[in-house]
Amino acid sequence: MGTKRMAFAEWLSRALRWFAARPLVVDTLLAVSLAAGSWMGALYESPSGALPPDGLSFALILAVNLPLVCRRKAPITVLVVSCSCAIVYHLFGYHYGVNNIGPPLALYSVAARRPPAVSAASAVLVLAEWTHAGMMQPLVAPWAAAGTAILITVSVLSLGTAVRSLTERNRRLADLAVRLELEQESRARRAATEERVKIARELHDVVAHHVALISMQAGLGRYVFTTDPATAHATLETISDASREAMTEMRRMLSILRTDQDGGDDGGRDFTPGLNRLEQLVRRLDSSGVPVRFRFAGTRRPLNPGLELCAYRVVQESLTNVLKHAPGARTEVVVTYGDSALGIRVTNEPGDSTVASRPGGQGLIGMTERVKLYGGTIVAGPRPSGGFEVEVALPFAPTEQPALGHG
Structure with a gap:
């Protein structure tokens, strides 16, 4: 049944x-x-x-x-x-x-x-x-006929009006759903575009620095290949280290992309370079023939990983510009932990090239976008005495500011 x-x-x-x-x-x-x-x-x-x-x-x-x-x-x-x-x-x-x-x-x-x-x-x-x-x-009776007619007419009018209101509300809801769907698609497209720009900036920072270093070392190695085997061997080691690090960072980026797509653990982000790798970056540049002095100022403290990545990329791009436009120039990098902001100052003297880093380059544009993303300021341009200077201030997040009474 x-x-x-x-x-x-x-x-x-x-x-x-x-x-x-x-x-x-x-x-x-x-x-x-x-x-x-x-x-x-x-x-x-x-x-x-x-x-x-x-x-x-x-x-x-x-x-x-x-x-x-x-x-x-x-x-x-x-x-x-x-x-x-x-x-x-x-x-x-x-x-x-x-x-x-x-x-x-x-x-x-x-x-x-x-x-x-x-x-x-x-x-x-x-x-x-x-x-x-x-x-x-x-x-x-006439009054009964009129009363019945009024009752029927009002009932039909009320029912029809209610249906019309419900239909209009459903139509508005359908239009709203369509608009929301279009807005979600637009937001998704904007997010995808922003992500592509972010990835392109990362690729530029990784590839440009290491390729510039490899190109410089390859030229030096070819020049001294027969006259100074020890220097040639050192340049090959630098090329090997730079290419290995470039591959490592490329793999890190690809692992992040795969993690975001699959929705899994973001363990790949543990390899994000930070300020603790600046000394390694500077040593590699120094060993390749670009004399770089590097120091921290102020009291070091843990920072947001994104802020550390931004600071690392600023220094990396600045040194890459030295490699491109002022090879061999004496360079100084100072990272200062202030009370409310992280300061970065990269200066270089005039090098063998005729001009320093140009303000309109793609690297400086990407660097400026990174700094603005974290609410910071950047000033870059030629120095009066020659060479080039990049000065950046990145404000700490509220959780990264030092407690009152501490340096």
């Missing part, structure tokens, strides 16, 4: 969905059913004193009910035709209990699809039709 009920419920659900997707079929069946029911009622239940059904009454019955097929597309026209024909039907003296369903259905369609002012004006027709039909009944 339960299986049969489930099967019937499933069949009924599918049937309702089928009819909901075909409103014209529903309206056609409704109009034909009302016309047939009205004709059968007039034919077999004609009250005493009413005119017997004939061809004219049949035509009027069709005119009252069949227009309901178009009630969704032209509700006001259908209401006027249905109410007018129903009033004419009753004025001729035909069955007063017939043709009273079509007009309220037409009014419901108006109320569900037109503004309240239009619906209220259209309700006068239904009110007049129902009042007239009620007053034709021999045992119904």
